[in-house]
Amino acid sequence: MTLQDYRRKRDFRKTREPAPEDSAGTGGRSIFVVQLHHASRRHFDFRLQVGDVLRSWAVPKGPSYDPKVKRLAVEVEDHPVSYATFEGDIDEGYGKGHVDLFDKGVWATRGDAEAQIAKGHLAFELFGERLKGSWHLVRSGRKERQPAWFLIKVDDEYAGDVEADDLMDAKMRESTRRAARTPALRAAAKASTARRKAPPKGRKVSVATLAKQAAALEGARKAKPDAAFFAPQLAKLRESPPQGDAWLHEVKWDGYRILTGVAKGKASLWSRNALPWNERLPEIVQAVERLGFDSLRLDGELIALDAQGRSDFNALQKTLSGEANAPLVYMLFDVPYLEGYDLTRAPLVERKALLERILAHAPAHLSYSAHTVGHGDDVFAMAMEQKLEGIISKRADGPYHPGRGDDWQKIKRLESDEFAVVGYTPAKGSRLAFGSLLLARPDADGGWTYVGRVGTGFTDEMLRDLGKTLAKGGSKKPTVRIDAIDPTLRGALWVPPTAVAEVYYRGIGNKNLLRQPSLKTLRVDKTPKDLRDSDRATPAAKSARKSRPEPAVTAPAGRAEDVVITHPDRVVFPDDGITKQQVVDYYRAVMPWILPPIADRPTSTIRCPGGIGSPCFFQKHVMAGLDHVGTAKLKEETGAQAVYLYPRNEAGLIELVQFGAVEFHPWGSHVASPDIADRVVFDLDPGDDVAWPRVVAAARLVRGLLDQLGLVSFVRTTGGKGLHVVVPLNPGAGWDAVKTFARGFAEAMAAMHPLEFVSTATKRFRNGRIYVDYLRNGRGATAVASYSLRGRPGAPVAVPLRWDELGKVKSGNAFDIHSVPKRLARLRNDPWEGIDTVVQDLASVADKLGD
Template identity: 65%
Template sequence: MSLRDYAKKRRFDRTPEPRPEKSAGKAARELFVVQLHHARRRHYDFRLQVGDVLKSWACPKGPSYDPEVKRLAVEVEDHPVSYAAFQGDIPDGYGAGHVDTFDTGVWATSGDAEAQLEKGHLRFQLFGERLKGSWHLVRGHRQEKKPVWFLIKDEDAYTSKLEADDLLDARMVDSTRRAAGKSGGAKEVAEKLTRTKRKTTPAAKKRRPPSMAWVAKIEGAKKRAAPSGFFKPELATLRETPPTGDNWLNEVKWDGYRILTSINRGEVTFWSRNALPWTDKLPEIKQAVEDLGLESAQLDGELIAIVDGQSDFNALQQTLSGESATPLLYVLFDMPYLEGYDLSRVPLIDRKAALERLLRQAPEQLAYSGHVVGGGEEAFQSASAHRLEGIMCKRADSPYRGGRGDDWVKVKRLEADEFAVVGYTDAKGSRKGFGSLLLARPAPGGEWSYVGRVGSGFSDDMLRELTRSLARAGSRTPSIKHAGEAPRDAHWIAPTAVAEVFYRGIGNQGLLRQPSLKAMRPDKTPNDLRRGDRARKPAEAGKSRGGKSSAPAPITITHPERIVYPGEGITKQDIVDYYTAVMKWFLPGVIDRPMSVIRWPGGINKPSFFQKHIPAGGLKQVGSARLKEETGASAVYLYPVDADSIIELVQYNAIEFHPWGAHVDKPDCADRVVFDLDPGPDVEWTRVKAAARLMYKLLEQLGLQSFLRATGGKGLHVVVPLKPAAPWDEVKEFARSFAEVLESMYPLEFVSVSSKAKRAGRIYVDYLRNGRGATAVASYSLRGRPGAPVAMPLRWSELGRLKSASQFDMRSALARLKRQRADPWEGIDKIKQSLKAVKKALSAK
């Protein structure tokens, strides 16, 4: 998604609207905003944050709460996220008029928002002050200059006859009246507002039970004044196997955040398990709990994100950080207090019965955590078969006691584990703070045993914070007894923090294989790991309960018969087979590099869209890392870790692969410079080849070896490897200067600016692919164009015989690789050359 159209339509030296490059980036949660725009024709602007932009629609009459009313919504250009906070007057020009904020909040959708929009039907929920409940955006079938959609309210508790104009406050009403003289539409609305009694918020149908008298009849309930604030949660002890007997209730162990709810005089507050306030982070959950209509209560549960019917911790974190809009669910499993009665001494099975009764007509954001009585082993096997995190086993007759005890037991299925942080290694290259964290697990005798280090999965903010808290000092002497195969540059510290880490089995020295940070756990301490709050020993990871190694589940290719390239009859399965066949050559150029892919869910004759983030729950074999972009904002990028990553992306309808010129472990420095020679429509192919030869010679004169790639499109790539890698700003400045020098030396051949007006008859030297976050198509990647062309790396000696940039297609590429003994770019990552050496050589001259 691009903000290019947004920028083209505005003069930022005249308008107060935010510039694209000054976007606020990701919000804490994916937000929506509706703005009342008094332009030439008064209308509402409806905007949903999808990724790092606001998808936008102009809605003349605004949203309606009546499901029978289909409100016209005309799709307009994407806006920067920072536009959500914009209010004020736009001067004469594009969109002139006054802008007010009508409503803002967070929104959620089940599944991939981009995929739903591409298909033409987005189902979503709004959690604002004025706009609440479930809605639909449905694309119309008529061909118009701009895509036409319809905004429709879904049938739910908020359905009514209310219109957007009915919900305006006094300030926005005054704005409408002031604008009435400029537009007949505004005048009509102003007259209507004079007659209409306005409301400040839609009224939900109350779900409170008709009577709460049944609470007093719960055996063991004691009348007590309503408590307020945080209450100490009951904690579980980890066991290897579930307990047996019918005195145990077995529940699903949800993979999320423990959330405690306190309701006092109708005021809802949320707390984490270690007493941190969470109320402001969860507006939709707060709204749902308020809809229960309770005056006082204490509720205990887990905040989760549901993806494909399972709780997904990654999706939860992405939603809370604003990377996705997966619906959140508050799963409740206990209730120590309700409406004036202390239930903490009531047996658990009776507390749960009361909780289930309370939640029978609860909003969809609240759920009851069911259980089975007895059969712990069968329950655990079932949870493992469904790839759940594990089970919770609780004594059926137990009271609610804060703290850790034997009444609650957890048994976890292994895929990730928690470890104490016992040190760090030095940062290398341009990375700041530290290189990796050293990890340990509890060992017999109260000691700690080293299990490896983790250096990926950290955000920039996390690096800074951990550097301040962990890496202030450090000793070269190990702080743990069993240091094992620790690195020589280790700085050792006392165990103070807990990291939750993904890993792929255990190596011969007992070290984690391919560890990646899942999350830091500020809610836990190393002592918690000693007390049994950790998972099974890592040595047991990767084994089933029968002791056999468990292999990853195969990637299922859905709709393999779907035609992707209609002109060639190439199917989705053909694309899978292609990437499988070229994987040996393709993978070295993309592995561990942040990446954007282009997806064609309906084939190349249908709309495509850009994907750089992992959709909630959509990918299981692909790595993810939070990285800073050139704008200063950060985003969670996907990156391939192995061949399975590529095939899974193809299953997700990816055709083109566009990696960064940097690796995920060193995202601040580029190890490749890419020049894209993009010819104007009237430039002969022989001139493009001559331009590439000229660049080769000039770069050689600078002491830089370069490589050639046919893009599969119109032009050629000239690629310069760097070792050591260089900071992005240095690489971009070098590329820009080189392109400008080319233009000054050969003004009739080259142009270094992207303006189409200046590119007629010349070759555009696109150096902008060298900015942080910019990408270039990968070698051996298919292109989503008729003919199924392939981006093919070449030897410079092959340039003379090259007939076009799209000479190689899927079939001829495979035929070429069968004959190919060595990759034309073999050794590219071993070449030692740097921009500093170039500068030094030039200064010497």
């Protein structure tokens, strides 16, 4: 069942449900959603994101936590991913009734989800607020008009005598009572209020004994709990493992380093560079909190498991980006703090023994990273035989301290390491795009030293893509130091270090060049600057370090030039032939104008990774791979915490463009004070048959009414059909007050001029009138930024205007990617000059509006 079935069953002129063209990937983990639908027959809609759609089943009685219960699940048409946020009333037509959001989260499965569904048996895990643990969807053998499946709970730690109705909140119960108009619905309403069992809980782990054992460790000290980020201990790269029983040896896991802090029972997950990761890893958060500790710190590596249960870095990247659903495991190897005791001075081997006891009955998503004391050569040989990434050797009695030191050493398989890409050789014969990529390591002088070239391990598709990005342009003059003569470099073209390649190789030759290198992968999660921090210098540079310190990296932080642009030739606006590089160039050109109004504001972006001709989607939460973008942990309308992104400098904004962002939509408040609005935005959205002069007149009328209330306002085109009238607030006001004012103002306009304006979003009321949209003035709501492109043909731009030039503008999309930089070059003053210095608030106008 496809989105065509979804479209065929609905009239989108009448329903509030999202249209199929709104369907797109989320840009993060694959989600699931369960919606309680009070249609003619009450049921639960169970939806799993597979690719760019929500595969959907109607479950009449809702999910059950009892493994003995097989709940009927009728397969229905696919839904767009944007349907995951839909709540409210379906007024008429197909599915008429009220919809409540019952649960939402991420999900995972081993292997290919589509293949399992086609086979008729999908085994998966849910990580939501209400639904957790392992489940099965099994197709029935009966032939029905619509495919029938059974939703079955696995007998795990979450299983129990709990039904979906037991988990409903007061809002859902009230919806059930209101909808109880038929005998069937009355029975459902009665059942939903009869049982109110608590959701199942995981196994309790006694912490008292563990806390006593922690306190008894040598070097343990009392300390206050703190869930904030703590700097990790790092390893130095070595060629062979250290010898003797003073060292223990672990597998080097191929994943992402994650630090965890627990305070008052709540876990906070962080990447090694202090980015919060709770939102991306709800299953790990749940698993850590189920350990039952009040305060704790953990250190480990996040890995993904393939269908055979092996660690797979590519599967990890794809799962975090929403392209796959591999189960994730947190491999833990240290516990620096537990239940009020700082253990960083305790011997490592004792910390690990305590950690092993902690994890003895832990949830499946937490695993202990075992070790071997001594026998380093044997452990390393085993790692090579099993084709693991390598091993980590640690001093058995060592403390835990931040930063890189000799107590931890990493010994990687000799044929795998990471290098900066610094050039390429031209293609020969039938070879596509280029011959090989040139590689370099950082040296002690802050530069780069050539270490060889890699020309194997590429697919044809990679050759074509890299030929348009990395292997393009360049200079014949080397940009790196070359210590050895390499005749194959004749004709090579050199570029600045912009990307990181991980390659296999068979040792280093006597000219310090890699032997038989082959590409493993391009590390999109790393930049050449990361290599300087990982001790990957050439042997000659290592010797030089003994006599002189390594200089600091001098590249300025936060500059747009710090961001590597991949696929610059990708067409973003197909009707106009505008490429990704042109979009980047535009945003760099208008940076002094666009950045100040959105810097440090939570910002939603509209991402179009395949161009505006392919599915585009909103992105407001942080995703894997962002290094320059700011993050803020904010409360959502549901009360849950989520990590929002925001541009904080030039590099952050350009990095978002690199990730496919075309549009920027900031909040009307700052991350430092998200509950205080300093902007009110009235969006004047004309119906299809409203002429532009009427929109201009409407904006002037809004300005006049605001003037009567003592409020100064500013105007901008939206890049679409309408105009924005923006009211700055200084001091600001709470969101409830702002929304009340905006709604009252819009409704007053509609009441005074009913033939001109409407204040409701219902489309059938908007024919021939202008919709005064006040809904952009709620907490979490956004409006397009000044100077932001719009993802529409022609690459239009939202542009601030002086009030006296409004009459000269011909339409809401009168400015575009080509004309705006020229306009800014001609301007003597900012059209919105003074917007940040106006002193006005809502306290003095509330009474006037009421009059």
